[in-house]
Amino acid sequence: MFDFWATNSEEGGWNISSTDEGSQKMLEEENEKQIKIQTGTDVIDDFVIDEDTSDDERMIVNMGPQHPSTHGVLRLQAELEGEVVRRVKPIIGYLHTGMEKTGEELNYFQGPTNTTRMDYLSPLFNELVFSLTTEKLVGIEVPDRAKNIRILMTELNRISSHLVALATGGMDIGALSMMIFGFRERELILNFFEKTTGLRMNHNYIRPGGVAADLPDGWQKDIEEILKIIPEKLQDYDDMLLDNPIWKGRLQNVGILTTEECFAYGVTGPSLRASGHSWDLRKAQPYSGIENFEFEVPVLNEGDVFARWRIKVLEIFESLKIVEQALNKMPKGPYKVQDKKITPPPRKRLDESMEALIHHFKIYTEGFKVPEGDAYVAIESPRGELGCYIVSDGSSKPYRMHVRGPSFCNLQALPVIMTDSPIADAVAAIASLDPVIGDVDR
Amino acid sequence: MYTPDNILTTTIDKAVRWSRTQSMWPVTFGLACCAIEMMAAGSAKYDLARYGMEVFRASPRQADLMIVAGRVSQKMAPVLRQVYDQMADPKWVIAMGACSSTGGMFNNYALVQGVDHIVPVDIYVPGCPPGPQSLMHGILTLHDKIMGGEINR
Numbered sequence: 001m002f003d004f005w006a007t008n009s010e011e012g013g014w015n016i017s018s019t020d021e022g023s024q025k026m027l028e029e030e031n032e033k034q035i036k037i038q039t040g041t042d043v044i045d046d047f048v049i050d051e052d053t054s055d056d057e058r059m060i061v062n063m064g065p066q067h068p069s070t071h072g073v074l075r076l077q078a079e080l081e082g083e084v085v086r087r088v089k090p091i092i093g094y095l096h097t098g099m100e101k102t103g104e105e106l107n108y109f110q111g112p113t114n115t116t117r118m119d120y121l122s123p124l125f126n127e128l129v130f131s132l133t134t135e136k137l138v139g140i141e142v143p144d145r146a147k148n149i150r151i152l153m154t155e156l157n158r159i160s161s162h163l164v165a166l167a168t169g170g171m172d173i174g175a176l177s178m179m180i181f182g183f184r185e186r187e188l189i190l191n192f193f194e195k196t197t198g199l200r201m202n203h204n205y206i207r208p209g210g211v212a213a214d215l216p217d218g219w220q221k222d223i224e225e226i227l228k229i230i231p232e233k234l235q236d237y238d239d240m241l242l243d244n245p246i247w248k249g250r251l252q253n254v255g256i257l258t259t260e261e262c263f264a265y266g267v268t269g270p271s272l273r274a275s276g277h278s279w280d281l282r283k284a285q286p287y288s289g290i291e292n293f294e295f296e297v298p299v300l301n302e303g304d305v306f307a308r309w310r311i312k313v314l315e316i317f318e319s320l321k322i323v324e325q326a327l328n329k330m331p332k333g334p335y336k337v338q339d340k341k342i343t344p345p346p347r348k349r350l351d352e353s354m355e356a357l358i359h360h361f362k363i364y365t366e367g368f369k370v371p372e373g374d375a376y377v378a379i380e381s382p383r384g385e386l387g388c389y390i391v392s393d394g395s396s397k398p399y400r401m402h403v404r405g406p407s408f409c410n411l412q413a414l415p416v417i418m419t420d421s422p423i424a425d426a427v428a429a430i431a432s433l434d435p436v437i438g439d440v441d442r
Numbered sequence: 443m444y445t446p447d448n449i450l451t452t453t454i455d456k457a458v459r460w461s462r463t464q465s466m467w468p469v470t471f472g473l474a475c476c477a478i479e480m481m482a483a484g485s486a487k488y489d490l491a492r493y494g495m496e497v498f499r500a501s502p503r504q505a506d507l508m509i510v511a512g513r514v515s516q517k518m519a520p521v522l523r524q525v526y527d528q529m530a531d532p533k534w535v536i537a538m539g540a541c542s543s544t545g546g547m548f549n550n551y552a553l554v555q556g557v558d559h560i561v562p563v564d565i566y567v568p569g570c571p572p573g574p575q576s577l578m579h580g581i582l583t584l585h586d587k588i589m590g591g592e593i594n595r
Contacts (some may be wrong), residue, residue, distance in 0.1 A: 098552035183485035
């Protein structure tokens with residue numbers, strides 16, 4: 001049997017010293033000056049280590065990629081001194097799917113099928129950001145009903161995503177009831193998604209030019225049920241965890257991330273807002289008509305793991321407010337752009353009109369052409385700023401598609417959080433950042 | 443009422459097969475989207491515990507079944523094989539979802555086009571991602587397969 005992680009090929013292992021990926025060596029320590037140059041500040045110097053300790057007191061421990069608490073296939077190389085983590089290096093790429101490359105082979109109409117699988121806990125956000133970027137390139141405005149449906153669906157998705165974050169975060173720390181609770185409530189929302197889009201995850205529902213289908217009959221009733229049940233259950237979570245001494249002891253004052261560190265590493269989303277900076281793209285750069293909704297942006301100042309857990313609960317309440325408003329003021333009208341070149345005609349028109357048949361055929365085979373140019377749109381996903389940059393060469397497929405994944409940037413802050421803290425807090429730190437490896441690696 | 447002399451007759455084959463199906467412990471091998479559905483299958487609504495299968499083991503040495511849930515990249519492939527080799531015999535593999543069965547919609551440089559290039563697969567569960575019901579159907583099909591198969595594999 002091969003020893004896969006051996007450094008030396010003579011001992012039967014793989015010699016991959018060129019990348020240093022499989023070896024037990026960490027990269028050389030960066031000097032203080034270099035760090036200052038990279039970050040632009042002198043705040044972060046966690047990697048500087050006392051010269052006094054000898055090397056034989058340090059131990060390098062691999063965590064992952066197959067590990068139940070790394071939220072997928074994240075691999076961490078941690079340098080331990082006793083029980084204290086002195087340095088840590090996240091190794092990513094175990095879920096690299098080549099989606100940006102695949103995106104160049106699919107036309108704009110097929111694009112959401114690809115992007116929806118990136119951040120698999122918030123698929124609708126990925127579809128939305130791709131669709132918004134395409135619409136910006138084409139220069140079309142979707143109808144009000146489509147905008148409102150998009151907001152309704154994405155905010156429901158934010159709730160389900162945060163519920164999974166709470167559930168898996170609880171599971172990692174040992175609050176197993178939290179896992180059962182979180183997934184139970186998530187089923188409510190997923191049932192609605194399945195009814196509307198046909199799938200529980202990876203919906204391909206929000207498409208350039210609108211949404212794929214109208215809301216099903218009786219959707220108001222389902223939303224009302226969600227609005228009634230979720231707050232009650234959130235109260236249950238609070239009863240269970242908010243004053244729980246074990247929970248507080250494990251989470252409070254653990255893994256502190258300051259606002260400056262967030263800025264330096266590009267941390268966005270709930271993690272930034274838990275560090276005391278009120279930055280939410282829904283307020284700062286409103287998209288899809290969210291400026292017409294009333295909601296607060298919860299901000300906490302502690303910046304520890306507890307604050308990052310708490311802010312997700314608070315954000316669910318705010319999302320419920322938005323869902324309620326979307327329910328009450330859903331406009332009537334078409335749910336997709338009435339432009340024959342962009343959106344396919346309804347099925348029954350194909351039997352009546354030759355022209356409709358031609359448009360249908362053209363859209364499903366070739367897709368629609370997009371003018372030359374480039375565009376970047378960013379939205380607030382449950383994990384932070386999710387951006388999509390598309391370069392178009394005038395054909396019906398993107399010349400280049402790049403996605404700015406929030407998990408990728410947030411994960412950079414992991415060494416800051418974990419350094420000089422006990423190894424037992426590592427799992428709590430990972431869970432609090434809520435990285436989705438599908439979004440990190442793509 | 444206590445009756446000390448109850449007798450149950452069976453064959454060794456049947457008893458072994460039955461005991462293998464009734465507490466089949468999966469190893470946690472969540473990779474991508476399907477892992478979330480696998481977790482959903484283990485939680486309250488779908489409740490894999492009904493089949494004695496909710497004990498997801500973190501160590502492959504304690505597990506009988508590997509549910510490959512998600513897309514397997516070229517970088518992950520040796521790790522997957524390593525985990526499979528560490529599992530004790532007899533062992534089974536379920537390829538959950540389109541990506542691990544065939545590569546799915548990602549026919550590109552990064553993905554292994556089907557996990558059966560690396561490990562022998564017993565059951566393919568279709569879907570992208572398969573719902574918890576599909577996964578359970580796959581698991582029950584595997585139970586049938588074990589009940590009807592040889593005990594020496």
